Amino acid sequence: MEAAVKPMSVRRVLAAVLLSLLLAVYSPMALTTSAQSAQDSRQLQQLKQKITKELDRRTAELQATLRKLNSDVRIDNIGLDASLNSLNGRNLSVEVSPDTKKKAKELAQKYITQLGELKQKVNDTDTLEEAQEIAKAVDSQSKLTQTVSVQASMTKAVESLTGAFDRMRSSANQLQGQVTKVKSCADGNSGASYCSAANGADAKESAANAQAQLDNAKTIMTTIGSMLASLVAIVLALVMAVVGVTTSLAGGSLGDASGTQGLGSLTGILSSFTALGSQLDLTGGLTSNASGLLGGVTGIMSMFNL
Amino acid sequence: MYPADVPTKRKNRMLLWIAVSFGVLAVVVVIVATLALGGVKQAAEQNDQTAEEAPVATNDQVKQSMAVLDAAVKQADTDRAAAKAALNDDNAVKVSD
Structure with missing residues (x-):
């Protein structure tokens, strides 16, 4: 039996037409929103990667510097020749104080921790707006993290130079002993075994030559000692200045530092570190010169059976 | 030199005490000086010895x-x-x- 087909009412037809229209309008809207959302998500991921990469770079730099700072330089300051031990009555012992190193290390460690926390914050971010805020903060404190890295690496550089100076004094002291001994050949000890040089060189002349070079080295070393004493004092002052400024910046946390007054101070501190770097270059150059002179004295003394 | 009412015996006792005190003081000074000089000499000898023995x-x-x-x-x-x-x-x- 075939059921009779009723004609559709006008109301139903209208409802169907409206539904079709709604569907036709909604589909492109839904597609657009979905595409927008996908694009945002892609941008968010890209931004997160970019921020993380920069944070990783800064962290790696600070960690490398901290590793170097954790190794101490040996300073003996013992058994030195009297002429090398004092300068105008002051003890020539120059070393970076443990307190300076401690402050430099603590600051570097603090920023490594904070960079780690910031990285975690980036990972936990799920909106593009929030990620953009963090990106702004990361950019604004690039100078801050650079200053923290610079203060730590400069402290290490000064410490290494004081270590080299200490070794140099020790070598100069040994050489002075040898030169004095060879000098005694001209004072009646000419029969001693050490008075005959391997190539027949005259002991008196060789000793005089060696003493002249050693005296030059000592003069340079006196200058190095003064410069190092000044470097040690300056690096302490600058480390303290960095500690002060970083504490005032955003309460010591890595927030958005743009527009903070302390950033101006960082520029000043970095300029001071630049001046310190120049003084380090000069002192390093003098250290190489003095070391070369001591090498020459070593060469002369090696001809004798000492 | 002394008041007339001080008896001679008391004067003598005072003089004796003064003499003994000076004597003791002199002995102490001599002992201290000897010890000090000895110490200085010993230190100087030790320094000389150290200088002589400093190895090259x-x-x-x-x-x-x-x-x-x-x-x-x-x-x-x-x-x-x-x-x-x-x-x-x-x-x-x-x-x-």
């Missing part, structure tokens, strides 16, 4: 010391270069738009 480094020891110095100077150069690189660091990447 051998050529091998000096060579070793110079090798340590070279290494220390090289290390200082490396650390100085690292510090200056940190100072001139332009590797920071701008991450915000």
Whole structure:
């Protein structure tokens, strides 16, 4: 039996037409929103990667510097020749104080921790707006993290130079002993075994030559000692200045530092570190010169059976 | 020299005490001076002995010391270069738009 087909009412037809229209309008809207959302998500991921990469770079730099700072330089300051031990009555012992190193290390460690926390914050971010805020903060404190890295690496550089100076004094002291001994050949000890040089060189002349070079080295070393004493004092002052400024910046946390007054101070501190770097270059150059002179004295003394 | 009412016996006793005190003081001064001079002499002898006995480094020891110095100077150069690189660091990447 075939059921009779009723004609559709006008109301139903209208409802169907409206539904079709709604569907036709909604589909492109839904597609657009979905595409927008996908694009945002892609941008968010890209931004997160970019921020993380920069944070990783800064962290790696600070960690490398901290590793170097954790190794101490040996300073003996013992058994030195009297002429090398004092300068105008002051003890020539120059070393970076443990307190300076401690402050430099603590600051570097603090920023490594904070960079780690910031990285975690980036990972936990799920909106593009929030990620953009963090990106702004990361950019604004690039100078801050650079200053923290610079203060730590400069402290290490000064410490290494004081270590080299200490070794140099020790070598100069040994050489002075040898030169004095060879000098005694001209004072009646000419029969001693050490008075005959391997190539027949005259002991008196060789000793005089060696003493002249050693005296030059000592003069340079006196200058190095003064410069190092000044470097040690300056690096302490600058480390303290960095500690002060970083504490005032955003309460010591890595927030958005743009527009903070302390950033101006960082520029000043970095300029001071630049001046310190120049003084380090000069002192390093003098250290190489003095070391070369001591090498020459070593060469002369090696001809004798000492 | 003394008041007329002081009896002679008392005067003599005072003089005796003064003499004994000076004597004791003199002995103490002599002992202290002797000890001090002895100490100074001993210290001087010890210094001379130390100066005489200060060993002169051998050529091998000096060579070793110079090798340590070279290494220390090289290390200082490396650390100085690292510090200056940190100072001139332009590797920071701008991450915000």
